[in-house]
Amino acid sequence: MTEGTGNGAGTSVKLARKDFQSDQEVRWCPGCGDYGILTAIQLLLPETGVKPENLVFVSGIGCAARLPYYMNTYGVHSIHGRAPAVATGVALARPDLDVWVIGGDGDMLSIGGNHLIHALRRNVNLKILMFNNQIYGLTKGQYSPTSEVGKITKSTPFGSLDHPFNPVSIALGAEASFVARTHDMDRKHMTEMFRRAHEHQGAAFVEVYQNCNVFNDGAFDTILNKDARPDMLIDLKHGQPVRFGTEGQHGVMMNAFGEAKIVEVADVGEDKLVVHDETRVDPSLAFALSRLADHPETPTPVGVFRAVDRPAYGASMQQQLVAAVERSGPGDLRALLRSAPTWTVE
Amino acid sequence: MTVEATSARGPETLPQVVIRFAGDSGDGMQLVGDRFTELSAMFGNDLATLPDFPAEIRAPAGTIAGVSAFQVHISDHDIVTPGDTPNVLVAMNPAALKANLRDLAPGSTLLINADTFEQRNLDKAGYAQNPLNDGSLAAFRVYEIPMTSITVEATKPLGVKPRDAERSKNFFALGLICWMYTRPTEPLVDWIKKRFASRPEVFEANVAAFRAGFNFGETAELFDHAFEIKPAPLPPGEYRQITGNVALSYGLVAAAQAAKLPLFYASYPITPASDILHELSKLKNFGVKTLQAEDEISAAGIAIGAAFAGNLAITGTSGPGVDLKSEAVGLAVSLELPMIVIDVQRGGPSTGLPTKTEQADLLLAMYGRHGEAPLPIVAASSPSDCFAAAFEAARIAIKYRTPVMLLTDGYLANGAEPWVLPDVDALPDISVPFATEPNHGDEFWPYLRDPETLARPWAIPGTPGLMHRVGGIEKEDGTGNISYDPENHDRMTRLRAAKVAGIANDIPLVDVDDPGGADFLVLSWGGTWGATTEATRRIRLRGKLIAHAHLRHLNPFPRDLGEVLHRYSKVLVPELNLGQLSKLVRAEFLVDAQSYTRVAGVPFHAAEIENKILEMMQS
Ligand code: SF4
Numbered sequence: 001m002t003e004g005t006g007n008g009a010g011t012s013v014k015l016a017r018k019d020f021q022s023d024q025e026v027r028w029c030p031g032c033g034d035y036g037i038l039t040a041i042q043l044l045l046p047e048t049g050v051k052p053e054n055l056v057f058v059s060g061i062g063c064a065a066r067l068p069y070y071m072n073t074y075g076v077h078s079i080h081g082r083a084p085a086v087a088t089g090v091a092l093a094r095p096d097l098d099v100w101v102i103g104g105d106g107d108m109l110s111i112g113g114n115h116l117i118h119a120l121r122r123n124v125n126l127k128i129l130m131f132n133n134q135i136y137g138l139t140k141g142q143y144s145p146t147s148e149v150g151k152i153t154k155s156t157p158f159g160s161l162d163h164p165f166n167p168v169s170i171a172l173g174a175e176a177s178f179v180a181r182t183h184d185m186d187r188k189h190m191t192e193m194f195r196r197a198h199e200h201q202g203a204a205f206v207e208v209y210q211n212c213n214v215f216n217d218g219a220f221d222t223i224l225n226k227d228a229r230p231d232m233l234i235d236l237k238h239g240q241p242v243r244f245g246t247e248g249q250h251g252v253m254m255n256a257f258g259e260a261k262i263v264e265v266a267d268v269g270e271d272k273l274v275v276h277d278e279t280r281v282d283p284s285l286a287f288a289l290s291r292l293a294d295h296p297e298t299p300t301p302v303g304v305f306r307a308v309d310r311p312a313y314g315a316s317m318q319q320q321l322v323a324a325v326e327r328s329g330p331g332d333l334r335a336l337l338r339s340a341p342t343w344t345v346e
Numbered sequence: 347m348t349v350e351a352t353s354a355r356g357p358e359t360l361p362q363v364v365i366r367f368a369g370d371s372g373d374g375m376q377l378v379g380d381r382f383t384e385l386s387a388m389f390g391n392d393l394a395t396l397p398d399f400p401a402e403i404r405a406p407a408g409t410i411a412g413v414s415a416f417q418v419h420i421s422d423h424d425i426v427t428p429g430d431t432p433n434v435l436v437a438m439n440p441a442a443l444k445a446n447l448r449d450l451a452p453g454s455t456l457l458i459n460a461d462t463f464e465q466r467n468l469d470k471a472g473y474a475q476n477p478l479n480d481g482s483l484a485a486f487r488v489y490e491i492p493m494t495s496i497t498v499e500a501t502k503p504l505g506v507k508p509r510d511a512e513r514s515k516n517f518f519a520l521g522l523i524c525w526m527y528t529r530p531t532e533p534l535v536d537w538i539k540k541r542f543a544s545r546p547e548v549f550e551a552n553v554a555a556f557r558a559g560f561n562f563g564e565t566a567e568l569f570d571h572a573f574e575i576k577p578a579p580l581p582p583g584e585y586r587q588i589t590g591n592v593a594l595s596y597g598l599v600a601a602a603q604a605a606k607l608p609l610f611y612a613s614y615p616i617t618p619a620s621d622i623l624h625e626l627s628k629l630k631n632f633g634v635k636t637l638q639a640e641d642e643i644s645a646a647g648i649a650i651g652a653a654f655a656g657n658l659a660i661t662g663t664s665g666p667g668v669d670l671k672s673e674a675v676g677l678a679v680s681l682e683l684p685m686i687v688i689d690v691q692r693g694g695p696s697t698g699l700p701t702k703t704e705q706a707d708l709l710l711a712m713y714g715r716h717g718e719a720p721l722p723i724v725a726a727s728s729p730s731d732c733f734a735a736a737f738e739a740a741r742i743a744i745k746y747r748t749p750v751m752l753l754t755d756g757y758l759a760n761g762a763e764p765w766v767l768p769d770v771d772a773l774p775d776i777s778v779p780f781a782t783e784p785n786h787g788d789e790f791w792p793y794l795r796d797p798e799t800l801a802r803p804w805a806i807p808g809t810p811g812l813m814h815r816v817g818g819i820e821k822e823d824g825t826g827n828i829s830y831d832p833e834n835h836d837r838m839t840r841l842r843a844a845k846v847a848g849i850a851n852d853i854p855l856v857d858v859d860d861p862g863g864a865d866f867l868v869l870s871w872g873g874t875w876g877a878t879t880e881a882t883r884r885i886r887l888r889g890k891l892i893a894h895a896h897l898r899h900l901n902p903f904p905r906d907l908g909e910v911l912h913r914y915s916k917v918l919v920p921e922l923n924l925g926q927l928s929k930l931v932r933a934e935f936l937v938d939a940q941s942y943t944r945v946a947g948v949p950f951h952a953a954e955i956e957n958k959i960l961e962m963m964q965s
Contacts, residue, residue: 022815024827053810058651061818069815069828074807076654077817078647079677085644089651089659090807092635093610097655097807115647118640317635324630331632333600333770341533342586342767343388345579 015046020055022072028063033184033210037131038070040190041100048198055098058087060112062104063138063212064131081112084119084128091125095314098198101128104210106136109145109165117174123202125312129194131184131208132167135216148295153215168290168305171205172283177310178204179286181302184211185224189302196304202312209296222297234292236303241273242289244299252292260288262299278307357528357574362421364429365523367516368446369438369459370407371400371414374516379416380762381520381537385529387587387764390577391420394729394876395762396428396949401617401700408470413445420527422576426728426876428761430951434526436519438462438493440471452485457522459515461494489568493518493559500558501551510547514555521559528574531560583766590729590758591618593765594688595625597736598660599632600770604737605744606777607658609634612648614641614667617700618756619690622662642667646674646687653683654816656780656806658740662688665707666697668714676715677818678749679842682793682802685748686739691755691872693947702947703756705872706923711751712901712930718839720846722746723900725753727875730765732758735898741776745852746845747801753900755873755922757949781805781812786824790814793826799852800845802826850902856910860893861886866963867914869939871897871927873949874920880952885959892959900927908935916962918942920955 020042028034045055055073059065061080068075078086083101091099101119108116108130119126135153136142142155146167150159171179178200182193190208197204209220223232230246242252243265251265251273260274277285286305293300325331365382367375376397383395396417405412419429434455437443439462450456463478477483478490497518501511517538524531535553542549563569588596602609613623615638627636635657639645645661653659661671668675668689678685691707693699711723722742726735732754739752781803784790792814793802805812814826822829823837858867859882870878875896882894895910897903911917911931917939919928925941932939942958944950 051810052813053808056655056807057815069817071815073813074654075813075815075817076651076681077815077819078650079673079818082643082647082674085639085647086651086654088637088644089610089612089648089653090655091651092637092648093608093652093655093657093659094807114640115644118644317637321630321633321635328631331599331629331634333596333603333632336599336629336632337596337767337770338584338586340586340588341384341388342584343390344584345390345582345766 031213059102060107062107064104067102084115105132105146120174120176122313131210133212141215167207177202179305181207183209234301357572365434366417366432368415368442378520386420392578394428459493460490517555518559521556525560525563588765590732591621594732597733601740610652610657612645642670646671660686679719684743708926725872850905864891864893866916867893877950881955911937
């Protein structure tokens with residue numbers, strides 16, 4: 001029960017999407033981006049070979065956080081912001097399980113920001129999917145920690161004064177060993193990012209741009225509209241020069257300050273472009289790339305920013321227990337009670 | 347202090363003595379107090395201790411705020427408190443004298459480190475005049491001893507520099523006290539040797555200081571004789587000395603073994619609970635997992651996750667941490683998962699008095715969550731009782747799949763007493779089976795309850811066919827699916843309450859200590875057990891009738907508590923708060939329970955309760 005790789009023991013029986021669907025009616029608003037994300041997860045899981053009973057989906061509060069109810073797996077719909085903590089408990093108690101954390105930008109970056117960064121820092125074996133819709137949906141439309149400055153919402157009738165977070169930058173700053181970004185308009189890309197996250201040993205953070213068509217419709221249109229995508233999405237590919245545009249005419253170059261800058265390939269030549277390396281131990285390159293778009297209105301990188309090997313917390317914890325038994329033998333309660341001087345009264 | 351035998355040379359036998367070591371935080375008073383306690387325990391005395399240290403790690407040296415004290419009560423008979431007033435005060439500097447003098451009765455003995463009574467230290471302590479010269483100590487037996495200079499002299503042959511030598515003066519004081527109370531010295535020397543094995547020069551200096559103190563008593567002719575406190579006729583068994591926090595940690599380990607579950611402890615450092623985390627984090631070879639979380643909320647969340655995954659999950663803290671965990675504890679109530687929340691109570695509100703004791707979190711434990719969120723509450727009564735209390739909390743949590751609040755306090759946590767070691771083979775099996783099969787046709791309903799305990803099944807991830815989702819939203823009775831149905835919410839609220847209330851059938855009836863005929867009952871809970879017990883003993887020695895009942899279970903109460911309370915015309919509830927248990931029993935049983943309260947950061951003196959009882963007996 002305590003052994004295992006932590007990404008769910010495999011199965012020989014071929015499972016299908018329906019094996020991961022619960023009998024509960026999905027209750028997001030019609031047209032919500034969450035539907036597509038749920039589908040991508042449910043389509044991916046049968047391919048991974050993980051058994052439904054070895055999966056645990058943990059969430060906090062918010063629209064995204066309802067997802068566990070729709071999964072035919074184990075699930076905990078916990079309290080606002082605390083999903084990474086609850087999931088940490090599940091994953092460390094049972095390193096054999098395949099544990100996913102689902103939440104939104106308010107849940108994970110506002111009320112639960114502390115838990116998120118510490119789960120990433122510890123490298124707990126969790127697949128953390130953050131659905132970023134840049135708004136509070138469940139509470140009916142207040143600005144979120146990823147909303148742009150000046151945003152008019154119910155709680156900011158004169159415009160928000162808050163500078164937004166860049167979730168990928170946060171994750172990188174929090175020492176995350178796996179960081180990726182995807183969006184709800186491209187199931188193939190989403191599935192690929194979730195698959196990569198799933199294969200990663202340790203904490204994997206995936207930001208998913210998600211459209212809230214009720215309270216923040218079209219927030220990502222500038223970059224995600226079909227015609228806009230070629231020029232606005234920078235698809236990061238490990239080992240390849242960072243290029244984008246219909247003809248691959250744009251590219252990314254590092255300047256003398258270590259900042260990533262968008263350039264025209266024709267102006268600088270391909271060999272000046274930065275070659276993406278998601279495995280760099282130093283997160284500077286990934287961080288520089290994450291800073292390309294302050295906000296998803298200018299060309300924005302998607303894909304895997306960083307994927308490095310670092311011991312997963314659960315495995316290290318397990319090793320300490322094993323080492324302790326090797327060193328001092330299995331715990332003996334009788335001896336423990338006598339670990340201080342004793343005396344006998346006849 | 348009655349004198350049983352006196353001889354000019356041999357030691358005078360005393361039934362008991364209360365000694366308080368007081369000095370600057372840097373003077374090592376806790377250490378010598380601990381040592382004296384252990385020597386006395388090994389010698390066979392009964393004892394109880396009361397450490398009292400400042401919240402600051404190093405408050406300004408020489409000031410009242412920086413005074414650290416350790417009180418130990420040793421006796422030749424069964425005792426239950428660390429003693430009301432010290433018979434002997436060791437004062438290592440003027441501040442220590444000033445801070446502690448008010449607790450002393452006239453005629454008590456003062457052992458004073460005279461070297462420190464110079465202008466600078468007197469100023470820092472706020473003495474306008476030197477109390478050694480102004481006659482203000484006339485009511486006491488004062489011994490002015492130049493402890494620092496003798497220590498420096500005694501260690502000089504070892505080549506120890508005077509400044510380093512000074513640090514050993516606490517061992518001088520300990521040596522002197524060991525002579526005064528005829529303690530065996532060899533175990534102490536062995537201990538110093540072991541403790542300072544890596545620093546032989548420190549070892550030698552401390553031993554030299556200790557011997558100098560011991561010899562000073564013997565040769566200085568200040569004292570006409572030493573004293574002796576014979577071993578106490580304690581119940582037979584194998585004993586050790588233990589503090590509450592260590593006993594609690596061991597109780598959790600024992601419970602995990604008896605429940606056949608891995609133990610998971612998630613906690614955030616907080617005084618006075620951190621020692622539980624320290625203790626458990628050593629026990630990795632027991633399979634104990636500990637995690638120092640990023641905050642109190644996370645620690646509670648991690649425990650909930652571990653519980654869901656099938657561990658015996660615990661989070662420990664003090665009052666401020668309970669405030670922060672409240673929402674998560676409410677979730678655990680709703681998820682109906684086993685979990686223990688330890689509250690080592692300290693003075694509040696807010697940061698309050700971090701190192702001082704109080705019992706003011708009872709109503710917080712009882713009601714400190716939004717909505718109707720009842721949970722069982724178990725409280726420990728003495729340092730060693732923390733073992734049994736922890737075991738009981740685990741038993742209830744596992745059997746009823748509920749968070750349990752386990753209350754101790756700063757006094758119990760750090761206080762020490764001899765403990766007769768339990769027979770680990772005789773500990774009851776408290777394991778419950780995990781669910782492995784569908785329970786409703788071929789479906790699994792996570793909220794289909796056991797008809798007797800009302801506990802829901804504990805189906806842990808990894809179990810095929812029992813996949814289910816739980817959450818904080820109201821659940822439909824049985825299926826556990828989300829339900830906003832008003833009738834269902836009413837039913838579920840009552841079911842959760844009934845489950846907790848039903849535990850009353852699974853705990854002992856009130857154990858009333860009534861020799862017969864009393865119409866006055868003292869009702870205590872938690873750490874006031876000792877002082878209340880001692881107070882009622884004294885009342886009986888005065889030839890009066892008094893009954894005493896002590897509560898281990900605060901929620902639910904033992905099912906006969908109301909009936910017991912109504913048997914007495916007078917009921918007194920002494921508490922270190924402003925009347926929390928008295929409020930509960932008055933509300934629950936319509937009984938005219940009188941409240942006697944104090945929130946001074948220290949345990950009750952037995953005399954305080956004794957006087958209150960006498961006063962009420964007169965009225
Ligand atoms: S409010 Fe927005 S995020 Fe929430 S379900 Fe509706 S569309 Fe989706």
